[in-house]
Each structure stands twice: as C-alpha cells, then as structure tokens.
Ligand SMILES: Nc1ncnc2c1ncn2[C@@H]1O[C@H](COP(=O)(O)OP(=O)(O)OP(=O)(O)O)[C@@H](O)[C@H]1O
C-alpha cells in the first residue's frame with residue numbers, strides 16, 4: 001500500500017505540493033490526473049525517495065520513505081518499477097542493456113536476464129530492437145523501452161509517469177492493454193500519471209485529480225465521470241475556460 | 242556589502258560541505274568493486290584515448306621550444322650541455338604534468354561534466370537510483386579512479402616525447418651531440434624528479450575527474466545547464482591544477 005500523508009514540497013518560493021493525501025490500495029491502479037505543472041511527477045518521485053518532503057511523507061507498506069537509510073531505501077526501490085516521463089534511458093547503452101541493468105542489480109543469472117529482456121521487449125512490441133542504441137530511437141520507442149525496463153523487474157509496484165503521452169493512438173491502446181495485463185498477471189499495484197482521459201478510463205480503478213497541491217477529488221472511474229465538481233469536470237472534458 | 246560577504250562565505254562553506262559529502266560518498270562506494278570494476282576499465286581506456294594525443298602533441302612542441310630557449314638563454318656563458326638538464330628537469334617536474342593537466346581539464350574534465358550533466362538533466366541519474374544503483378559507485382568511482390591511474394601514465398609518455406624532441410632539436414639545430422645532451426640530462430637527475438612529476442600528475446588526474454563529476458552531477462536546467470557545467474568544470478579544474486601545482490612545489494620541493 002502506498003499512502004501519501006499530508007505531503008508538502010516547495011521549490012524555492014514555489015509551493016508545489018501542499019498537503020497531498022492519497023491512499024493507493026494493494027492491487028489497484030490509481031490514475032492521477034491534473035494540469036501540467038501541478039506536481040504529479042514531483043509526487044511520484046517522493047514514492048521512491050528521489051525527492052525529500054518538506055513536511056508529511058509517503059508511506060510504502062507502512063514505512064515512511066524519507067526516514068529510510070540507504071540500504072532500506074535500496075531494498076524498497078527493488079520493489080518498485082518507475083517509468084519516467086521522458087523515459088530516462090541510458091543513452092550509452094543498447095535497448096537490451098537498458099532493460100537488463102536493473103535485473104543485473106537484482107542478482108539474476110545471465111540466462112534469466114536474457115529471457116526476461118526478450119519477454120519484456122516482446123510485451124512492448126519491440127522484439128528485435130534489443131541491439132539498437134537508446135539514442136537512436138524515436139520518442140515513442142524510448143517510452144516503450146522505459147516501460148519494458150520497469151516491467152522486466154516484475155516489481156510489486158509500478159509508477160508510470162505519462163506512459164502514453166506522445167504515442168500514436170494505436171500504440172497508446174497497446175500500452176493501455178499492457179498496463180491492464182501487467183496488473184492482472186503480476187498483481188502489481190500501479191500509480192499512473194496521465195493527461196490522456198481515454199487511457200485513464202481504461203486502466204484506472206480509481207482516479208484522483210491533483211489540483212493546487214492537493215487532491216481535489218478521488219473516486220472510481222464512474223464516480224469521476226459523473227462528478228459535479230466544476231474543476232474536475234472541466235479537466236476531464238477538456239474545455240477551455 | 243557585509244551582507245554580500247556573508248552570503249559569499251555561506252556559499253563557500255556550503256560548497257566545501259558538499260565537496261566533503263561527495264568525498265565521503267565516494268569512499269563509501271569503494272568497497273562496491275563488482276559495480277565499478279568493469280566500468281573503471283572502460284573509463285581508463287577512454288581517459289587514455291581522449292588525452293594521449295593532445296598530451297603528446299603539446300609535449301612534442303614544448304620539448305623543441307625548451308631546447309631552443311635554453312640555448313638562447315645560456316648565450317655561451319653556461320656550457321651547452323645544460324640544455325639537456327633544463328629540458329629534462331622542466332619536462333619532468335613542471336611542464337609535462339601541468340600542460341598535460343590543463344589539456345586534460347579541457348578534454349576529459351569537460352567531457353565528464355557534459356556527460357554526467359546530460360544524464361542528470363535527462364533523469365538518467367534518477368533512473369539509476371530507482372534501479373537501486375548508487376550513482377557514486379556506478380558513475381563517479383570508475384571515472385575518478387581512471388583519471389588517477391591513467392594520468393601519470395599519460396604524463397610519463399608525454400615527458401618521454403618532450404625529452405626526445407628536445408634531444409632531436411639539440412642534435413639538429415643546436416649542434417649538441419647526443420652524449421653531451423645525455424650528460425646534461427643525467428647531471429642533476431634525481432629519482433625524485435620522476436616520482437614528484439608522476440605523483441603530481443596523479444593528483445591532477447584525481448582533481449580533474451572529481452571536479453568533472455561533482456560539477457556534472459550538480460547540473461540543473463536543461464541543455465543550457467549542461468553547457469554551463471562544462472565550462473565551469475574546465476575553469477575550476479584548471480584553477481585547481483595551478484593551485485595544487487604551487488602547493489606541491491612548496492610542500493615537496495623545499
Ligand atoms: N527539481 C526541481 N527543481 C525545481 N523545481 C522543480 C523541480 N521539479 C519540479 N519542479 C517544479 O515543480 C512544479 C511541478 O512539476 P512536475 O514536473 O511535478 O509537474 P507535472 O504535474 O508532472 O507536469 P506535467 O504534466 O507537465 O509533467 C513545476 O513548476 C516545476 O517547475
């Protein structure tokens with residue numbers, strides 16, 4: 001279970017998160033929506049301890065992330081797959097090496113690594129691209145390698161930061177299906193940050209809207225679709241003011 | 242005014258603190274040999290390949306100039322074979338390490354800062370951390386180690402090349418015979434000349450790579466930030482080399 005507890009984070013004068021509280025149950029996929037620049041990525045980074053909160057904390061399995069020492073934090077990170085918004089692939093490595101890097105850290109043997117790499121690349125429809133260098137890929141391919149890198153770990157939690165932004169509609173649908181399947185097969189708990197409402201409705205069990213540093217509304221897909229809250233309505237319908 | 246000095250001081254103390262933290266992190270990462278071992282070899286090759294051509298090029302021309310300047314300065318009052326002494330000593334003690342060091346700051350330091358800076362701003366460093374890698378043992382230790390080990394080797398070769406071109410210049414342009422040149426070369430030679438130069442080079446290699454890594458990893462703000470980091474790394478390490486050079490001379494040569 002992931003629990004954001006009254007999380008506060010500012011950069012300089014800019015208060016980004018101001019009392020974010022949200023609970024993600026085991027086995028569910030929580031979709032987080034919100035305007036660009038509201039701090040969705042910042043919130044995700046707190047889950048893996050890449051950022052330190054000013055106040056409040058994130059609890060993963062009941063343990064406050066910001067209080068963990070280095071070893072405990074690394075142990076926690078081994079349970080979490082993180083798909084970065086801009087993929088964050090290692091440019092100097094091939095696609096296959098990118099996917100393998102995290103597996104090697106987990107001490108798997110070479111055969112198992114090769115097997116998992118092949119499998120993960122097949123899942124994101126990149127079979128045969130393993131030997132290409134990350135720097136040579138298109139944006140959409142990079143994104144899919146980023147997803148492969150996370151799911152190859154078979155983690156208990158996966159955090160997706162805008163997994164379908166910038167992909168064509170068909171590839172987006174493929175990725176949506178992949179996220180749903182990953183949850184069904186591996187039983188992972190997921191947090192999906194997205195602007196793509198179609199994707200949100202497909203993969204989400206619940207949807208939470210982050211607005212002005214806190215959660216504006218959280219509810220099942222049906223509840224959010226029926227919402228009376230004008231801010232949420234406007235966002236999900238994509239109406240300009 | 243006082244306010245500004247105060248802020249500067251605080252800034253300086255913070256920088257020193259960060260530096261100390263960085264060093265402590267690096268020492269902590271040292272036992273993690275399985276992570277950095279293979280990477281260190283890759284970096285060593287890179288440092289060698291990157292810096293050797295420039296270092297040898299500089300040394301070759303420095304050797305020529307040193308020989309000519311020596312003979313010009315001596316103007317018949319000092320025996321000409323002292324050209325050998327001057328070329329040898331100056332190359333080993335000062336110009337070999339320092340010129341190669343400055344060149345290395347421009348090549349290796351800059352490229353490390355740019356590379357790590359890019360990794361930082363494109364979140365590759367964050368990604369490494371989420372995969373439970375320690376950026377210190379994965380990125381920094383191999384680079385610093387490679388710089389410290391490889392740089393004395395590069396300088397040793399540069400010194401040899403410089404002495405060789407100095408000798409050839411003496412032979413062809415100054416009409417100094419080979420035995421005479423060698424006599425000059427050996428006259429005041431001490432073993433300390435060699436180890437001082439090489440030890441100094443190792444500290445330069447360490448400094449350049451550490452500065453490159455620290456500056457690279459503290460990059461912020463996109464491509465522009467990477468550019469800023471790159472220049473900063475070159476300037477800082479060049480200054481550090483010159484200061485360190487004077488420091489070692491004061492400590493070890495008195
Ligand atoms: N490391 C940082 N240093 C300074 N400011 C930051 C940092 N990271 C994020 N911010 C700021 O925090 C705010 C929220 O950023 P964040 O990336 O979380 O937005 P987001 O909700 O993910 O937006 P998008 O949908 O565009 O990705 C932005 O104003 C951003 O400038």
Ligand SMILES: [Mg+2]
Pocket residue numbers: 040041042085161
């Ligand atoms: Mg974002």
